[in-house]
Amino acid sequence: MRALITAVYLFLYAPIALVVLFSFNSGRSASEFVGFSTQWYAKALSNTFLMDALQNSLVIAFTSAVLAAVFGTMAALGMERLGGRMRAVFDGLFAAAIVVPGVVIGIATLVALVQVFGFLNPLLAAAWPGEQPPKLSLGFGSIIAAHGLFSMALVTMIVKARIASLGRDIVEASNDLYATPLTTFREIVLPQIMPSILAGFLLAFTFSFDDFIIAFFVAGSNTTLPIYVFASIRRGVTPEINAIATMVLVASLCMILIARFLMREKKTNN
Amino acid sequence: MTSASTNDIEFRSVTKNYGAVTAVTDINLTVPKGAFLALLGPSGCGKTTCLRMIGGFEQPSEGTVLIDGREMNGIPAYRRPVNMVFQHYALFPHFDVEQNVAYGLKQMRPKLPSAEISRRVAEALEMVRLGGFAKRRIHEMSGGQQQRVALARAIVNRPSVLLLDEPLAALDKKLRSAMQIELQTLQRELGITFVLVTHDQEEALSMADVVCVMSAGRIRQLGSPQEVYDRPADLFVADFVGKTNRIDATLEAGGITLRLRNGSAIPAANRAVASGDAIVAIRPEAIRLTRAATADLASFQGTVTHRIFLGSSAEYAVSVPGLGDFLVTADRRGLADSELVEPGEAVFLGFDPKAAHIFPASSAA
Numbered sequence: 001m002r003a004l005i006t007a008v009y010l011f012l013y014a015p016i017a018l019v020v021l022f023s024f025n026s027g028r029s030a031s032e033f034v035g036f037s038t039q040w041y042a043k044a045l046s047n048t049f050l051m052d053a054l055q056n057s058l059v060i061a062f063t064s065a066v067l068a069a070v071f072g073t074m075a076a077l078g079m080e081r082l083g084g085r086m087r088a089v090f091d092g093l094f095a096a097a098i099v100v101p102g103v104v105i106g107i108a109t110l111v112a113l114v115q116v117f118g119f120l121n122p123l124l125a126a127a128w129p130g131e132q133p134p135k136l137s138l139g140f141g142s143i144i145a146a147h148g149l150f151s152m153a154l155v156t157m158i159v160k161a162r163i164a165s166l167g168r169d170i171v172e173a174s175n176d177l178y179a180t181p182l183t184t185f186r187e188i189v190l191p192q193i194m195p196s197i198l199a200g201f202l203l204a205f206t207f208s209f210d211d212f213i214i215a216f217f218v219a220g221s222n223t224t225l226p227i228y229v230f231a232s233i234r235r236g237v238t239p240e241i242n243a244i245a246t247m248v249l250v251a252s253l254c255m256i257l258i259a260r261f262l263m264r265e266k267k268t269n270n
Numbered sequence: 271m272t273s274a275s276t277n278d279i280e281f282r283s284v285t286k287n288y289g290a291v292t293a294v295t296d297i298n299l300t301v302p303k304g305a306f307l308a309l310l311g312p313s314g315c316g317k318t319t320c321l322r323m324i325g326g327f328e329q330p331s332e333g334t335v336l337i338d339g340r341e342m343n344g345i346p347a348y349r350r351p352v353n354m355v356f357q358h359y360a361l362f363p364h365f366d367v368e369q370n371v372a373y374g375l376k377q378m379r380p381k382l383p384s385a386e387i388s389r390r391v392a393e394a395l396e397m398v399r400l401g402g403f404a405k406r407r408i409h410e411m412s413g414g415q416q417q418r419v420a421l422a423r424a425i426v427n428r429p430s431v432l433l434l435d436e437p438l439a440a441l442d443k444k445l446r447s448a449m450q451i452e453l454q455t456l457q458r459e460l461g462i463t464f465v466l467v468t469h470d471q472e473e474a475l476s477m478a479d480v481v482c483v484m485s486a487g488r489i490r491q492l493g494s495p496q497e498v499y500d501r502p503a504d505l506f507v508a509d510f511v512g513k514t515n516r517i518d519a520t521l522e523a524g525g526i527t528l529r530l531r532n533g534s535a536i537p538a539a540n541r542a543v544a545s546g547d548a549i550v551a552i553r554p555e556a557i558r559l560t561r562a563a564t565a566d567l568a569s570f571q572g573t574v575t576h577r578i579f580l581g582s583s584a585e586y587a588v589s590v591p592g593l594g595d596f597l598v599t600a601d602r603r604g605l606a607d608s609e610l611v612e613p614g615e616a617v618f619l620g621f622d623p624k625a626a627h628i629f630p631a632s633s634a635a
Contacts, residue, residue, distance in 0.1 A: 167360075169356055169358060169360035170360050170361075170362055170363075172325075172327055172347065172354075172356070172360065173354070173356055173360035173361075173362070174362075174373070175326075175327075175346065175347040175348045176325060176326075176327075176347050176348070176352075176353055176354045177348075177353065177373050177374035177377060177423070177427070178348050178349075178374055178377035178378060178427075179348055179373070179377050180348055180377075181348075183377065187373075188362060191364050192363070192364060
């Protein structure tokens with residue numbers, strides 16, 4: 001039994017450990033460790049293509065996570081007021097959105113966007129007074145939209161759980177103490193659900209930052225960090241890729257740890 | 271405070287439905303200013319629904335609720351001059367004690383000067399004996415202390431009416447009786463109307479000066495604690511408020527005589543029914559338990575089957591042939607030799623027929 005468990009964890013983590021190890025290799029080889037060096041990190045950080053891709057990824061991750069946090073929270077608050085069957089339907093829809101495979105979301109979003117652009121662009125051209133009408137196309141916007149939509153479901157699930165554990169009592173108590181619904185939201189509900197919104201934001205950010213599949217379908221000519229990594233691997237695995245992977249790994253782990261910390265159940269002495 | 275009415279709360283033909291379920295039906299109720307009203311009944315009787323309609327958390331389906339003479343239909347909770355102490359306190363966990371208590375005052379428009387807010391908060395905390403606790407976090411307080419914070423948070427606003435939803439249910443027995451006295455004292459000091467919801471008849475009888483007994487969405491009896499206990503309006507009230515012995519009987523001779531199932535006849539007093547099958551309700555403490563025969567008009571012989579020793583008194587279960595089991599509460603002084611009667615002993619039970627209440631047999635639940 002113990003041997004089996006050891007084997008499972010070895011399979012899980014040994015490849016990752018190797019990636020981290022070889023990112024510090026002073027040689028060029030991805031199979032032979034020659035000596036310790038941080039030169040590949042320096043090389044990665046001075047690679048302008050890579051840095052552009054990283055910047056794109058950060059902007060996309062941040063924007064889509066903000067959108068997901070705002071709309072996801074609104075959805076969670078709205079669903080709280082739904083009763084009975086409607087609620088079950090929406091719960092199911094949100095849960096389904098999370099389990100749909102990335103490939104399906106990628107293709108579906110691509111098809112939908114192309115259709116919408118095909119419909120809107122002629123209208124836009126006809127209505128535009130100037131010479132050069134703007135043309136909607138795949139790119140930043142479509143990645144942000146696709147990521148935002150997907151991670152909105154994540155945020156909704158997390159925030160909804162927190163709202164449910166909050167109970168109606170303190171909302172009613174606030175109403176009873178002359179607070180208008182808006183004040184109640186600002187003073188009582190928001191501070192209570194803020195950690196879960198932040199946790200949702202961080203998970204959404206991490207998801208977007210790490211996502212390759214959906215971005216690959218809808219990116220158009222834009223490059224995100226995972227897309228860049230994928231493209232450069234086709235030219236061979238270098239320790240530079242290992243260095244990038246290690247940095248992404250550490251950043252993602254930090255985000256998820258912070259999110260977990262924010263989502264922990266607060267101890268109450270009731 | 272200007273008052274448009276001498277009544278703080280009035281229910282006019284109030285009915286509340288939740289879909290197909292009716293929570294309360296045609297409630298008419300008037301609570302005079304400064305009263306301490308207890309809404310008493312088993313769970314699901316509609317007492318909490320009534321309280322929530324006063325608080326503004328529910329709106330009546332039919333009829334009107336008035337507070338201080340003003341119709342409250344459609345007015346949300348945050349615009350009503352009432353405050354509530356919630357069953358589970360509903361304190362704001364991210365605020366300290368002081369911030370919790372100040373919350374209502376901070377919402378008042380026009381704004382109160384902050385000096386007045388802190389003065390009134392300190393005053394309210396002093397009143398519930400939490401003077402040194404202003405900066406404490408809520409989760410650092412015991413259940414009893416949280417209860418006091420909830421109380422302070424409500425009374426600091428000087429509402430016309432204070433609503434209490436089973437406020438003592440979560441406290442242990444000793445704390446509960448201490449809080450009962452405190453609540454009563456507080457109500458007299460503040461002079462504001464208290465409406466208490468409880469399923470605990472002892473709590474209702476000991477604290478309130480008006481008790482409203484409810485069952486199945488209707489008011490069964492409204493009166494002082496003594497009235498409700500001594501002159502129950504129906505069998506439900508007799509059963510729910512205090513303990514009651516039920517004896518099956520038939521009214522004879524135009525309602526003058528009660529014929530019991532063991533053949534004996536006793537004079538009928540306190541009738542709520544003219545003739546036919548009836549149920550006689552008699553309190554356990556109204557029955558005398560003696561070793562020798564009594565001169566009471568109603569007297570039976572029986573055998574003690576169980577004894578529950580309660581310290582200053584004892585409860586006996588006595589089996590009487592032909593009439594069934596009786597519950598008798600005997601003060602220890604009531605026994606001639608001041609000794610407890612043992613299970614298995616033959617005893618005599620006697621009561622004054624005037625202490626018995628006669629209800630139609632059809633009202634038995």
